[in-house]
Amino acid sequence: MNWGSATEFFAMGGHALYVWGSYGVTAVLIIAEIVWVKSKQQQTRQRLARMAQARAAKVVPDEDKA
Amino acid sequence: MSTETTKEFSWYHFASPRTFYPLAGKMIPWFAGVAVICGLIGLYIGFFVAPTDYQQGESYRIMFIHVAAAWMSMFIYVIMAIYATIYLAMNVRLADMMAGALAPTGAIFTFVALWTGALWGKPTWGTWWVWDARLTSELLLLFLYLGYLSLRGAIDDPNRAAKASALLALVGVVNVPIIYFSVKWWNTLHQGASISMTKAPTMAATMLTALILMTIAFWMYTIAVVLMRVRSDILTRERDATWVLEEIGGGK
Numbered sequence: 001m002n003w004g005s006a007t008e009f010f011a012m013g014g015h016a017l018y019v020w021g022s023y024g025v026t027a028v029l030i031i032a033e034i035v036w037v038k039s040k041q042q043q044t045r046q047r048l049a050r051m052a053q054a055r056a057a058k059v060v061p062d063e064d065k066a
Numbered sequence: 067m068s069t070e071t072t073k074e075f076s077w078y079h080f081a082s083p084r085t086f087y088p089l090a091g092k093m094i095p096w097f098a099g100v101a102v103i104c105g106l107i108g109l110y111i112g113f114f115v116a117p118t119d120y121q122q123g124e125s126y127r128i129m130f131i132h133v134a135a136a137w138m139s140m141f142i143y144v145i146m147a148i149y150a151t152i153y154l155a156m157n158v159r160l161a162d163m164m165a166g167a168l169a170p171t172g173a174i175f176t177f178v179a180l181w182t183g184a185l186w187g188k189p190t191w192g193t194w195w196v197w198d199a200r201l202t203s204e205l206l207l208l209f210l211y212l213g214y215l216s217l218r219g220a221i222d223d224p225n226r227a228a229k230a231s232a233l234l235a236l237v238g239v240v241n242v243p244i245i246y247f248s249v250k251w252w253n254t255l256h257q258g259a260s261i262s263m264t265k266a267p268t269m270a271a272t273m274l275t276a277l278i279l280m281t282i283a284f285w286m287y288t289i290a291v292v293l294m295r296v297r298s299d300i301l302t303r304e305r306d307a308t309w310v311l312e313e314i315g316g317g318k
């Protein structure tokens with residue numbers, strides 16, 4: 001084990017800013033990418049469902065006339 | 067007729083968006099799971115098992131994400147260029163969609179490599195940035211990813227966007243060996259390769275284990291997130307197909 005205490009762990013031998021700055025930004029970017037991709041997925045599904053509904057609403061009366 | 071269908075079952079079968087969409091959906095949790103497990107074990111070994119570096123102290127622990135991200139930034143670009151080639155040679159639409167879905171993740175890993183490199187350079191070299199061959203060519207890689215993405219975004223017609231961006235991906239791929247060999251070809255401030263095919267690694271076994279686990283984690287993460295992204299693109303591009311209408315209708 002490298003660390004005597006939690007404080008020692010977070011201090012990273014005086015390099016806390018560099019080590020946690022690296023890991024922190026990497027973690028934030030990965031989480032942001034997952035959130036971004038998931039919300040895009042949801043938006044795409046909703047948008048396409050709306051488009052399909054709009055088209056169905058237009059097509060059905062036409063078929064009734066014919 | 068049945069023999070004909072069996073013969074057609076091959077790569078083209080999986081290259082059909084309709085086949086690929088549900089397959090990708092089933093694979094995502096597995097890749098994500100491996101990524102999380104490898105990432106957690108890698109972080110544990112990297113912080114609690116790997117010893118303090120006698121020269122650099124604790125700042126060397128940045129390596130586990132810096133080197134892994136830098137490898138991914140180059141690897142993703144090469145895969146992107148391969149998909150671009152497949153698209154140009156065989157006109158497989160899915161190959162273009164995969165190339166397009168890889169680019170944002172590649173750009174993120176390139177940024178991570180540059181960012182963690184700056185934070186590692188400051189305590190180690192005394193500077194955040196130098197215009198040496200390794201750093202400059204990695205920065206160029208970031209611009210190639212961003213250029214690729216803005217080119218795709220700027221062209222409305224999907225076929226023209228696919229062709230133009232595939233060409234850009236192919237031209238840019240020459241930068242990858244330049245990044246990789248820059249530390250050999252030029253006198254750079256950046257240190258040489260820590261791991262090579264021909265020499266034994268210059269680091270402790272536990273450090274190497276942590277680095278490899280983090281690389282696998284990033285790699286599996288990339289596959290999972292790229293498959294998620296490409297699934298949205300497939301739905302958008304195939305929106306008029308019956309199976310997509312069934313998928314968005316029934317998948318709620």
